[in-house]
Amino acid sequence: MNLILLHDNDFIDQKRAQLRGRRFEHIQNIQRATSGDELRVGKLNGLHGTGTIVSLDSQELEMEVQLDQSPPDPLPVTLLLALPRPKMLKRILQSVSSLGVKKIYLINSYRVDKSFWGSPLLQPENLNEHLILGLEQARDTVLPEITLCPRFKPFVEDELTKIAKGTATYVAHPVAAAPCPHNLNKPTTLAIGPEGGFIPYEVEKLQSCGFIPISLGERILRVETAVPVLLSRFTP
Template sequence: MNLILLFDDDFTHEPGTARLTGRRLRHVREVHRAEVGDTLTVGRLNGSLGAGTVLSLTKDAMELAVALDAPPPPPLPLTLILALPRPKVLNRVIIAATSMGVKRLVLLNAVRVEKSFWQSPRLAEENLLAQRVLGLEQAKDTRLPEILLKKRFKPFVEDELPAMARGTEQLAAHPYDAVPCPVRAKGPVTLAVGPEGGFIPYEMEKLKEAGFQAVSMGERILRVESAIPALLSRLYPL
């Protein structure tokens, strides 16, 4: 937690004062080991970054005097279209993409996505929010990414994706019939990443019809949680 993310509900009637309990309180007490008078890095959800000075701190609650004055880091101009990963990996992938600045993540069905993955409790709105918050706190960001769940591949790729990807470079990470993945994207990108085992030929055909180019990162096949940071870092070396 490199930043404490504050929600509207955290602010009290006292102007510029926030009151925290629960997970963030425990973290400040046990990891930061903060005391009254200490200053912590804070940010307001979808707002600015700044400093929170500890006004009071007990095991039940903490009050902060909050001054917000700096913009969050710029977002990555990239939409990530990701075949739904297995539940064990999902949280980590959401944190990784969020921490790198992705602001729109589409979790898409594909033939090699096991049907059971869509039943995972990790897809509950509450968990999807919690993981994005962890990613924002990690990267000292405040802007919550959007997550869209698309359980039907064909209608999404045919009917929604072309408008969503309009004006962007459209790349599908797929090592066959591919060109090398660009180093430094020229502008906004829509990046599609397949499931373990990859998109099937029909799915690649549909993506190509929608304007995607297959791109490769080399002969090594990476796990999705490594492939995503590797791809984003290559497209947008800051």
């Protein structure tokens, strides 16, 4: 937790916030902060700055908050990700959020196990929990938006053109002829398949929307590894 992220309901007035629970425990037990200490704080979907602890007991703390800095730039990537296994999704959400992706579409694919769509992790509050861990890690404040798209064909046919409008469009496909370019810093929509990859029909559907298949070479990577490797091509 490199940033204490404050929510609207943490504020008792415009300048003061009260914390209990997970963040309070982190400040007390990991940061070992005491009264008078300045912490790096941010407001969810707002600015960051410093929080000065004005009081603290065994249950909660109160801080005076000064917010005057912008969050780091977002990554110019809209991510279409075939829904991964829940345990892996948690880690991927954290890493994607820490890397600055702000729009995530979790999409279906032939190789996505149907049971994954029934996971309680897909409740918005549970998804947000993992996105917030990524923001706290990266000192970001802007919560990514996740859209669930449990039907591949209608998503591609009815929504994708609108989503991808005005962006470069790539689909990661291990057998693609073209290598993934380096040092991309233009708005991009990037599709990443499930373990085992998109099936040819799905790649063709994406290609018909203008998506260019790109690969990371001969090596087949786990989705969990491929995601940060691909996003690295967009980071500063």
